[in-house]
Every structure is written in structure tokens, then in C-alpha cells.
Amino acid sequence: MDRLPISVCLISGPEASRIGRALESVSGWTSEIVVVLNEEVQDGTEEIASKFGAKVFREPWKGFRDQKNSAAQKARQEWVLNLDADEAVSPELREEIRRTLGGVGNTGQFAAFSFPRLSWYCGRWIRHGDWYPDRVVRLWRKASAAWGGEGIHERLEVSGAIGRLRSNLLHYSNQSINGQLDKIASYSDPFVSACLAKGRTASWLDLAVRPAWKFVRAYFLRLGFLDGWPGYYIAWVGAFSTVTRYAKVREAGRKPQP
Numbered sequence: 001m002d003r004l005p006i007s008v009c010l011i012s013g014p015e016a017s018r019i020g021r022a023l024e025s026v027s028g029w030t031s032e033i034v035v036v037l038n039e040e041v042q043d044g045t046e047e048i049a050s051k052f053g054a055k056v057f058r059e060p061w062k063g064f065r066d067q068k069n070s071a072a073q074k075a076r077q078e079w080v081l082n083l084d085a086d087e088a089v090s091p092e093l094r095e096e097i098r099r100t101l102g103g104v105g106n107t108g109q110f111a112a113f114s115f116p117r118l119s120w121y122c123g124r125w126i127r128h129g130d131w132y133p134d135r136v137v138r139l140w141r142k143a144s145a146a147w148g149g150e151g152i153h154e155r156l157e158v159s160g161a162i163g164r165l166r167s168n169l170l171h172y173s174n175q176s177i178n179g180q181l182d183k184i185a186s187y188s189d190p191f192v193s194a195c196l197a198k199g200r201t202a203s204w205l206d207l208a209v210r211p212a213w214k215f216v217r218a219y220f221l222r223l224g225f226l227d228g229w230p231g232y233y234i235a236w237v238g239a240f241s242t243v244t245r246y247a248k249v250r251e252a253g254r255k256p257q258p
Helices: 019-026 045-051 064-073 091-101 177-198 204-221 224-252
Strands: 004-012 030-038 055-059 079-082 087-089 112-115 117-121 124-126 136-141 145-150 153-158 162-164 169-171
Touching (some): 004 019, 004 064, 055 064, 064 145, 091 112, 136 153, 177 224
Parallel strands (some): 004 030, 004 079, 112 162, 117 169
Antiparallel strands (some): 117 124
């Protein structure tokens, strides 16, 4: 199988239990795999990455944006494909990328490509609600984009047109309900810090209307009910996550205890 001129770039912490699936999905048809690994990791992640021919670089943690830019700067191919350790390129997406970059499609007008991300949760693929299609821009010409943003909300800033692919990137992020709940606290802290830095407060509109709208949009307007009980729960968790973020803003701005 001919290899495409793609450098796959991952940043990773201790991901020995998941990174193998991500690397296997890009092995054999891309030209290079670059993994920037947190310097303290000792769980076997480096050995697994090396087994798939990855170039592994150990670096101190610099935040999502800077860590991803560091990985992309090490790429040597014309195109860069970013993956997380809990993701995998589906066979359908692999073939669509091959057709697009292999000469069948016209890539000259595009600096990057987006594709939908399909999440596995509670025993099923989630195809509705706020979780799908969840389009992400992850494939770009090396000189045409860089990671920007702050905190956990890094984003790829592209200079040029973005094409749209149809096939799914597979996402195995939330392995359990407990894992998903754990993320609410860690993901809300940067939001609170950003609000405080801007002098933003949380009103009763934020505490009451925003969470209710989040549930209605996900479960009814975006057809989350078609995903069964996981779709129902996802809509509620989205609402709970929203009210938690704004409640923590209120908490952070309260007067000190006398």
C-alpha cells in the first residue's frame, strides 16, 4: 500500500491502554508518526508508540495548544493529521483521505479538511444531539495552520479554505459515566478562570435558562432522543455541566468567609 504524504501528530500522557488503537488506525498508509509524550510518563506508552514506528519526543507539559504546535513543528510531510489517543481513523475516513489526497479529488483549493467525529458511549455510537456530527478540523497543509486558543479550548487556525469530508473519525473519549463526570470539574476550571479574568459574572439567566436550553436543544431539536437512554443522559449531563460552570463563577466571586 502506497503511503500518503501525511505526518500523524499526537500528544500524549499515560495512554498505554488506548493509544495503540489510534496508532494502528494510521499505521501503514501514512508516511510518519510523531508522538510528543509528557516527560514523566512511565506506563509503557512510549514502547507502544515505538512499536508502530512513531518518533517519540519527551517534553514537559506546556498546555494543549503549545504541545500540539510542538508536535506539528516536528512533522516532515506536506500534510499533517492530528489525532488524540482516544480517537481512531475509521476505514471509511482512511479511504476518503486517500482518494482526496491521492489525486482523485482536487486539493489545490483547500488548506485543510474537516470531518465528523462519532463517539462511542455506553455501548452504542451516538449519532444525534450535541455530540454529532461534532466536526473537527484535523488535516491540514503543514504551512497553512497552527494551533491557537487558550486552556483546554485550543483550536486550529487555518489560513485558507477548509474542505469537508464525510466519513467519521471515531472517538472513544468517555469510557464510563464516572469518567465523564470527572471531566466536568477539570473542564469547568479554565472557564471560570477566563470569566474572572474578563470580569464576567454569572446571572440567573446563566444559571436557569442556559442549562434548560442546553437540554432542549440536545434532546429535542438535535434529536438526542433517537440515541435511547444514553442520548437522554448526555442531554442532562450537558445541562448539568453548563449550570456547574456558571455556579462556580458565582462561587469564585463570593465574599470571603468572616
